[in-house]
Amino acid sequence: RPGAERWVPEDAGVGDLRAASESCRGCELWQDATQVVFSAGHPGARLMLVGEQPGEHEDRVGEPFVGPAGQVLEDALDAAGIGRRDVYLTNAVKHFRFEPRGKRRIHMKPTTAHVVACHPWLQAEVEAVRPRLIVAMGATAARSVLGRPVTIGEERGVLLAPQGLAVDQALVTAHPSSLLRMRDADERRAARRAFVADLRAAAELAG
Ligand code: URA
Ligand code: SF4
Numbered sequence: 001r002p003g004a005e006r007w008v009p010e011d012a013g014v015g016d017l018r019a020a021s022e023s024c025r026g027c028e029l030w031q032d033a034t035q036v037v038f039s040a041g042h043p044g045a046r047l048m049l050v051g052e053q054p055g056e057h058e059d060r061v062g063e064p065f066v067g068p069a070g071q072v073l074e075d076a077l078d079a080a081g082i083g084r085r086d087v088y089l090t091n092a093v094k095h096f097r098f099e100p101r102g103k104r105r106i107h108m109k110p111t112t113a114h115v116v117a118c119h120p121w122l123q124a125e126v127e128a129v130r131p132r133l134i135v136a137m138g139a140t141a142a143r144s145v146l147g148r149p150v151t152i153g154e155e156r157g158v159l160l161a162p163q164g165l166a167v168d169q170a171l172v173t174a175h176p177s178s179l180l181r182m183r184d185a186d187e188r189r190a191a192r193r194a195f196v197a198d199l200r201a202a203a204e205l206a207g
Contacts (some may be wrong), residue, residue, distance in 0.1 A: 046207055
């Protein structure tokens with residue numbers, strides 16, 4: 001059976017999960033990536049943030065959200081009064097998916113099959129961390145956390161019930177890289193304000 005399940009140790013803490021993830025062959029994405037990118041932040045956090053997948057920077061460094069999208073996220077967390085210690089930060093898919101174009105590597109969205117294959121890692125992380133609430137950033141993360149297709153614009157700001165994860169509440173919000181793609185300054189400012197407001201609401205709900 002495809003998927004990460006057979007590489008995920010049972011009843012493991014975050015450290016053991018991270019170590020085991022280096023051997024994962026649950027889908028083909030490990031083949032071309034530099035390394036697995038597992039998670040960052042506090043394993044005892046009440047708030048878990050889930051992104052899409054590591055990007056080019058994360059693939060090289062081996063840590064989530066260290067590139068431009070990570071900077072957007074870090075600034076928004078600061079603005080929302082949330083410290084790095086208050087969150088556990090991970091991705092729906094743990095290996096970088098890209099298309100080579102000359103010497104460049106162009107980010108490609110993971111497919112639903114990749115999201116499903118990688119889901120056992122997220123499941124194990126939730127069991128290890130036991131957050132009060134998950135924030136899914138972007139549609140790919142929301143697909144993994146809620147176990148169904150989600151349109152962010154339609155469901156953001158509403159408390160949602162995760163599927164197949166040991167946590168009762170989730171919110172969906174924009175992905176920080178969607179802010180980077182906005183060319184219009186007013187639009188970008190408004191999107192950033194909404195993103196910060198979502199993070200602040202999530203922190204309040206998580207306690
Ligand atoms: N985007 C993500 O979704 N995750 C990362 O780790 C970096 C960029
Ligand atoms: Fe395993 Fe996920 Fe990497 Fe696929 S993306 S090889 S399922 S860790």
